[in-house]
Amino acid sequence: MALLASAAAVAAIRQMSRTAGYRQSLPWKLFDDAMQALDQTFGWHRVPLPVALPMLIGIRNILRQRNLYDTTQEPAVDLPPIEPPNARYLTARSPDGSYNDLAHPRMGMAHSRFGRNVPIERTYPETEAAILSPNPRIVSLELMTRTSFQPATTLNALAAAWLQFMIRDWFSHGKSEKENPWTIRLADQDEWPQHPMQIMRTRRDPTRPPNSNSTPPTYVNTETHWWDGSQLYGSSLAAQRMLRAGQQGKLRIGADGVLMLPDDPARNPTMIPGWWLGLEMMQTLFILEHNAICDRLHAEYPSWSDDDLFEHARLICSALLAKIHTVEWTTALLGHPALQIGMRTNWWGVVMERVTKLWGRLSDSEIISGIPGSPTNHYGVAYALTEEFVAVYRMHPLIPDDYSFRSATDNQEIEARTFGQITGPQAHEMMQRIPATDLFYTFGTMHPGAIALHNYPRFLQRFERPDGAVMDLAAVDILRSRELGVPRYNDFRRLVQLKPVGSFEELTNNPEWREQIRRVYDNDIEQVDLTIGMFAEPLPAGFAFSDTAFRIFILMASRRLNSDRFFTTDYTPQVYTQVGLDWINDNDMSSVLLRHYPHLRPALRSVKNAFAPWGEASL
Numbered sequence: 001m002a003l004l005a006s007a008a009a010v011a012a013i014r015q016m017s018r019t020a021g022y023r024q025s026l027p028w029k030l031f032d033d034a035m036q037a038l039d040q041t042f043g044w045h046r047v048p049l050p051v052a053l054p055m056l057i058g059i060r061n062i063l064r065q066r067n068l069y070d071t072t073q074e075p076a077v078d079l080p081p082i083e084p085p086n087a088r089y090l091t092a093r094s095p096d097g098s099y100n101d102l103a104h105p106r107m108g109m110a111h112s113r114f115g116r117n118v119p120i121e122r123t124y125p126e127t128e129a130a131i132l133s134p135n136p137r138i139v140s141l142e143l144m145t146r147t148s149f150q151p152a153t154t155l156n157a158l159a160a161a162w163l164q165f166m167i168r169d170w171f172s173h174g175k176s177e178k179e180n181p182w183t184i185r186l187a188d189q190d191e192w193p194q195h196p197m198q199i200m201r202t203r204r205d206p207t208r209p210p211n212s213n214s215t216p217p218t219y220v221n222t223e224t225h226w227w228d229g230s231q232l233y234g235s236s237l238a239a240q241r242m243l244r245a246g247q248q249g250k251l252r253i254g255a256d257g258v259l260m261l262p263d264d265p266a267r268n269p270t271m272i273p274g275w276w277l278g279l280e281m282m283q284t285l286f287i288l289e290h291n292a293i294c295d296r297l298h299a300e301y302p303s304w305s306d307d308d309l310f311e312h313a314r315l316i317c318s319a320l321l322a323k324i325h326t327v328e329w330t331t332a333l334l335g336h337p338a339l340q341i342g343m344r345t346n347w348w349g350v351v352m353e354r355v356t357k358l359w360g361r362l363s364d365s366e367i368i369s370g371i372p373g374s375p376t377n378h379y380g381v382a383y384a385l386t387e388e389f390v391a392v393y394r395m396h397p398l399i400p401d402d403y404s405f406r407s408a409t410d411n412q413e414i415e416a417r418t419f420g421q422i423t424g425p426q427a428h429e430m431m432q433r434i435p436a437t438d439l440f441y442t443f444g445t446m447h448p449g450a451i452a453l454h455n456y457p458r459f460l461q462r463f464e465r466p467d468g469a470v471m472d473l474a475a476v477d478i479l480r481s482r483e484l485g486v487p488r489y490n491d492f493r494r495l496v497q498l499k500p501v502g503s504f505e506e507l508t509n510n511p512e513w514r515e516q517i518r519r520v521y522d523n524d525i526e527q528v529d530l531t532i533g534m535f536a537e538p539l540p541a542g543f544a545f546s547d548t549a550f551r552i553f554i555l556m557a558s559r560r561l562n563s564d565r566f567f568t569t570d571y572t573p574q575v576y577t578q579v580g581l582d583w584i585n586d587n588d589m590s591s592v593l594l595r596h597y598p599h600l601r602p603a604l605r606s607v608k609n610a611f612a613p614w615g616e617a618s619l
Contacts, residue, residue: 032058032065040499045336045540045547052338056554057367062497063555068381069116071218076207080111083237091575092311093318093566095237097224100565101376101383108225108383108563110235113205113218114171115384117552118495123216123387123485131482134520134527137184137197140474142520143513143532144456149400151447152544155332158440158589159611160398160448161278162329165286167393168231168279169321171385174222176200182479193470199479216485225385227560227567229318232286242267249294249309251287257596258431259284270425271466277422278399280431281439288596290317293583300579315566316580319372322560322567323347324589330557332611334550335542346371346558371561376568383563389556391486392549394477394531397455398448405434408441408599411617420459424466437597444603444614451545453513453535478529489533489548490526496551501525501533508536 035058038047044055082098082105089099097109106112116123125131152159177200184197205218223235232251234240242262245252254260259280261268269275269283293313297304304312330343349369351362361369403422405414414434422430430439449455460473486492490500501507504514504525513536521527534546543550561567566575573581589610593600603614 032061036062049337056338056342060554064379067117067496067555068379069120070381071113071115072382074215075209077209079207082106093228093314095240096235097226100226110224111220111222113220115386117386117388118487120215122487125483125485136475136478137186139478139520140472143453143516144474146455146458150450150452150455152450153447154335155448155611156613157443157446157448159332161282163395164279165282166325169229171390172222173219174203177203199476202483226564227322229321233314247306248298249306249313250291253287270428273465275424277427277430280427289592293317312580315576316583319584320587323584328589328609329611332609333544336540372567372571374568376565377562387484387486388552391481391530392552395451396457396460397451399457400449401458405442408437408617419457437599440597440600441603445616477531481530486530489528489530492530493548509538
C-alpha cells in the first residue's frame with residue numbers, strides 16, 4: 001500500500017499540473033529537481049523502494065526535458081517517396097511507418113533521420129586522428145576479448161535472441177560505404193588476415209544538402225522508428241508483399257513450421273549479416289503467432305478480407321511484442337525491485353493488471369493506468385530513435401560461443417555447435433533438422449553471457465560476412481560510437497544528468513580491469529569509450545547492464561510507447577477489436593511458446609518469466 005500511495009501521490013501532482021504543462025509547473029519542477037538531487041547524492045538504486053519509485057519518475061521527467069533533440073531542423077532534400085493519404089491508415093499501420101502521426105506523416109517512417117539524446121552541438125565527431133585513438137583493435141583485444149565465459153546466471157539465452165530480434169525491428173544504418181574506409185593499423189604480431197584492417201564507414205545521410213555542415217552529420221534509419229514489428233512485416237510495401245501469404249491475412253511459412261526462404265539471394269534472410277539461429281527461432285515463432293491471431297480474428301469476423309485480417313493481426317502482434325519486451329524481457333534484465341514495479345507500471349499503471357483488465361483505464365495518467373491508451377505525447381520533439389539509443393544497445397556479450405543442443409524430453413545432448421556453426425544458412429539447416437521444441441528448450445536452459453568487459457563473443461571478433469568481408473565487431477562497436485558523434489563515457493554521463501567518474505578507481509571495482517583500462521587509455525579517464533565504461537562500471541542490484549545505459553533506456557522505453565498513436569489514443573477496441581485487446585492482455589512469452597510448442601510445458605511449469613532459466617527435463 002505504501003508503494004501504491006507514493007506512486008499515486010506523484011500521479012496526482014502531475015495530473016494537477018497537466019493543464020499548465022508539466023514543464024512549466026512549479027510543483028512538478030520542484031519535485032523533479034528534488035528527485036534528481038537525491039539520485040546524484042545517493043543513487044536511485046541504493047534507497048528504499050518507496051523512495052526509489054518516485055525518484056525514477058523524476059529522473060525520467062528530467063530526461064524528457066533535457067535529453068530529446070530533433071535532427072530534422074537541418075533542411076532535407078531527395079526525401080524518399082511517401083504514399084498518398086489512405087483512409088486505411090487511420091486505423092492500420094502503414095508499411096513504411098508513415099502516417100503514424102497524421103499531422104506529420106513522415107515522422108518515424110523508414111529512411112528518416114535518427115534523433116539524438118544529447119545536445120546537437122555535442123555530436124560533432126572528433127578529428128579522424130582522434131576517432132582512431134586509442135586504436136579500436138587494441139581496445140577490442142585488450143579489453144573485450146572473452147578469456148573465459150562469464151554467464152549471466154539470472155537469464156536464459158532466449159534473452160540474447162530476443163534482443164537481436166527486437167533490434168531488427170528498431171534500427172539499421174543500412175549498407176556501409178565502401179569508399180574511403182577507416183584504416184586501422186595493426187601490431188606486427190596481430191594475426192588478422194590483412195594488414196591494415198579496414199572498416200567501412202557508416203552511410204552518409206542521403207537527405208542532407210550537398211556541402212551542408214551547419215550542423216553535425218546526421219544519419220538515417222532504413223527501418224521504421226516505430227515499435228511496429230517491421231522485422232516480421234518489412235519496412236516497405238514491396239517487402240510486405242513478399243512476406244505475406246496472400247490469404248486469410250497470414251505471413252508465409254513452410255508447412256513444417258520452418259521459414260520459407262525466397263529464391264532470390266538478395267531477399268534471403270539467411271544472407272543478412274548477423275543472421276543466426278536465435279534470430280531464425282524468434283522470427284519463426286512470431287510468424288506462427290501472427291498466423292494464430294489471424295485464425296482467431298477470422299473465426300470472430302468471417303467476412304473480413306485478407307487485408308482486414310492482416311492489418312489487425314499486425315497491430316495485435318506488434319503490441320504483444322512491445323508488451324513482452326516491457327514487462328518480461330526488461331524485468332528479467334533489470335531485476336531491481338523498483339524496476340519490477342516500474343516496468344509493469346509502464347504497461348498497466350499502478351493499479352496493475354487485474355484492475356486494468358477488469359475495469360479498463362481509470363485515468364488519463366500513464367502512472368495510474370499505464371501508457372497504452374493514454375494521450376499521445378512527443379514531449380515537444382519529433383519522435384525518432386536516437387544514435388545514443390543504438391549505442392547503449394550494443395550488447396553483443398549476451399551471445400554465448402558454445403551451444404550444447406539437448407532434448408526437451410530427457411535433456412540428452414543431441415549435438416554441440418559453436419556460434420559460428422549456427423549462423424547464416426546453417427541456422428536454417430538446424431531449424432529443418434532439429435525439432436524447434438528442442439531448440440527452444442536448449443536456449444531456455446542455458447545462460448547468455450554477462451554484459452561486461454572480457455566477455456565479447458570470440459566468433460564476432462573474427463566474423464565473416466556473407467559477402468566474404470572479415471570483421472572484428474568489437475572494434476567496429478568502438479569505432480561506430482566515435483564516428484557517429486556519441487560522446488565518450490564521462491561526457492555521456494554529464495550529458496544524461498549523471499556525475500562523471502573522477503578516476504579509474506571510481507570507474508570500476510575490478511582492480512585488474514582498472515589497470516588495463518588505464519594502460520589502454522594512457523591514464524586519461526576522459527578518453528574512455530562509452531561502451532568500455534558501461535561494461536566496466538559496477539551494476540545496480542539485479543541489473544544485467546549499467547546504470548549509465550539505463551538512463552537512455554528509461555527515457556526511450558517509455559517514449560516508444562508515448563509517441564505512437566497505436567499504443568496511445570488508438571489503443572482501443574474500435575481499432576484493435578476487443579478480441580485483439582484480450583489477446584494482448586491474456587498472453588505473454590510463455591503462452592506464445594506453449595501455443596506453438598506445447599511439449600515445452602514441463603520445462604516452463606514453474607517459470608514466472610520465460611527469459612529466466614527454465615527447469616531441465618529428466619528421464
